[in-house]
Amino acid sequence: MNLILLEPSDFAEAADVAVLRGRRFQHIVDVHKAEVGDTLKVGALQGQIGEGVVIERGEQHIALAVSLHRAPPPPLPLNLILALPRPKMLKRTIQHATALGVKTLYLINAYRVEKSYWQSPWLAEDKLREQCLLGLEQAVDTTMPAIFLRKRFKPFVEDELPDIAAASRKLVAHPVTDTPCPVDIAEHTTLAVGPEGGFIPYEVEKLQAAGFESVHLGPRILRVETALPVLLARLFPGR
Amino acid sequence: MNLILLEPSDFAEAADVAVLRGRRFQHIVDVHKAEVGDTLKVGALQGQIGEGVVIERGEQHIALAVSLHRAPPPPLPLNLILALPRPKMLKRTIQHATALGVKTLYLINAYRVEKSYWQSPWLAEDKLREQCLLGLEQAVDTTMPAIFLRKRFKPFVEDELPDIAAASRKLVAHPVTDTPCPVDIAEHTTLAVGPEGGFIPYEVEKLQAAGFESVHLGPRILRVETALPVLLARLFPGR
Structure with a gap:
């Protein structure tokens, strides 16, 4: 997972905070071993790419403060x-x-x-x-x-x-x-x-x-x- | 298997007859469903590519009359x-x-x-x-x-x-x-x-x-x- 993909439903709590559970949470914990303060590469599905800073890490969830600022690669024609x-x-x-x-x-x-x-x-x-x-x-x-x-x-x-x-x-x-x-x-x-x-x-x-x-x-x-x-x-x- | 690869030991009986058993025999029978008279694409390992005509088909072996006449593709440099x-x-x-x-x-x-x-x-x-x-x-x-x-x-x-x-x-x-x-x-x-x-x-x-x-x-x-x-x-x- 070189990019954590975010979906609209991940932003239920605030417009710039994504809360992840399940497969992505597990991957971030097991593979990235991310702690509070760490930065991950994130992207909004069908949207832009940017960074997510870990602001909270629980037993079953992780919260990222998200800022998106660049376009995804252009599609093949x-x-x-x-x-x-x-x-x-x-x-x-x-x-x-x-x-x-x-x-x-x-x-x-x-x-x-x-x-x-x-x-x-x-x-x-x-x-x-x-x-x-x-x-x-x-x-x-x-x-x-x-x-x-x-x-x-x-x-x-x-x-x-x-x-x-x-x-x-x-x-x-x-x-x-x-x-x-x-x-x-x-x-x-x-x-x-x-x-x-x-x-x-x-x-x-x-x-x-x-x-x-x-x-x-x-x-x-x-x-x-x-x-x-x-x-x-x-x-x-x-x- | 787009090519049947032949090894020197396959030519024990005659210089231009290859006798195959095991994996290649099974593949020729199951996938090519080759009968006596059919032609298969064959190649000598480290050698040329050509045709093998089925001249005998037993329960455990198949014999091909082999003629080789073209070089394999050039290696990548x-x-x-x-x-x-x-x-x-x-x-x-x-x-x-x-x-x-x-x-x-x-x-x-x-x-x-x-x-x-x-x-x-x-x-x-x-x-x-x-x-x-x-x-x-x-x-x-x-x-x-x-x-x-x-x-x-x-x-x-x-x-x-x-x-x-x-x-x-x-x-x-x-x-x-x-x-x-x-x-x-x-x-x-x-x-x-x-x-x-x-x-x-x-x-x-x-x-x-x-x-x-x-x-x-x-x-x-x-x-x-x-x-x-x-x-x-x-x-x-x-x-």
């Missing part, structure tokens, strides 16, 4: 369209994508997404939110990503994707192409990433028909969890 | 110096680094590396080798990385690192600097990456005294497992 990963990788992928600055994420179906993946309890709204919070706490960011679930590939790509991707550069990561993924592009981008084993030709054709250009990442085949940071670092180095 | 990650992350980190094309990896001590990490059973030579094989199978590569363990920071940096890093660009990933990590450099590079929480100032000074330049990755703080693909994608896009 990106819509990420990601074939739903297997449950084991879903949590990590959501955390990594959030830590990397993804703010708009569509988890979609594809031929090689097993039907059972959609039953994962980690797809519940509160579970996704939990992983996003961990990603923001890691990266020192406060802006929650918006995550959308789309269980049908064809209607999504035909009916919804054109509007989502309008006026953006449209790329699909696909090992079977001669075009390398571009480096350091300034444009707003919509990037589609397939499941393990990749999109099938029909899906790639559908995406191409929607204006998506196939790009590859180099001579190696990477897992989604490795490919994602590589893709984002190439497209937006330093963002 | 990189020495990676990595503070030993926590055991939970070690396996993944070795797999990712291997899949990304790292061929020379020093796992070193640092102040924020907990002593207990060095007791991890995953540091045994055969366990490290296992993770490297998984990385090569994923990435479709055949060249094993060399992994070195260095349990003492100061003698390593003072006595050994100068020779390792000689004639290479020397970079240390360190969030507290104004210099962004360079993009697409052609030079041979030695890159040092700290533990969770980073190198301490003393360690950064030691590395700087050895000619290392501090570079950051942008406004977000990333876990080592996310930072590594990001760093390598910036330094060597498309390699």
Whole structure:
């Protein structure tokens, strides 16, 4: 937890005093070992980043005097369209994508997404939110990503994707192409990433028909969890 | 397993016939569901990549007629110096680094590396080798990385690192600097990456005294497992 994220309900007692219990309290006590007078890096969810000075430490709660004064890092200019990963990788992928600055994420179906993946309890709204919070706490960011679930590939790509991707550069990561993924592009981008084993030709054709250009990442085949940071670092180095 | 890796001992029966049992046999049967006549992508460990045609399938073994004809992907021009990650992350980190094309990896001590990490059973030579094989199978590569363990920071940096890093660009990933990590450099590079929480100032000074330049990755703080693909994608896009 490189950042303690604060929510509006934490400020029930006063506008500039946050009172924390539960997971964040425990982390501050166990890991930061914070005492009265210590300063912690804090941020208001969807708001600014700053400092919290410990003014009270009880058995079950800790109170911070909060001052916020700088903006969170800018969001990546990106819509990420990601074939739903297997449950084991879903949590990590959501955390990594959030830590990397993804703010708009569509988890979609594809031929090689097993039907059972959609039953994962980690797809519940509160579970996704939990992983996003961990990603923001890691990266020192406060802006929650918006995550959308789309269980049908064809209607999504035909009916919804054109509007989502309008006026953006449209790329699909696909090992079977001669075009390398571009480096350091300034444009707003919509990037589609397939499941393990990749999109099938029909899906790639559908995406191409929607204006998506196939790009590859180099001579190696990477897992989604490795490919994602590589893709984002190439497209937006330093963002 | 995007590539079936073959070892010299697999060719006991004939120079161009590999007989596989155990994990690889099971994977070929369960995942590839390969029958006699099917073709699989194979590679000789430390050698070339090509095809294996199934010529025999038994209850406990499978035989492939092997033809090899293309080189593996080129290695990254990189020495990676990595503070030993926590055991939970070690396996993944070795797999990712291997899949990304790292061929020379020093796992070193640092102040924020907990002593207990060095007791991890995953540091045994055969366990490290296992993770490297998984990385090569994923990435479709055949060249094993060399992994070195260095349990003492100061003698390593003072006595050994100068020779390792000689004639290479020397970079240390360190969030507290104004210099962004360079993009697409052609030079041979030695890159040092700290533990969770980073190198301490003393360690950064030691590395700087050895000619290392501090570079950051942008406004977000990333876990080592996310930072590594990001760093390598910036330094060597498309390699």
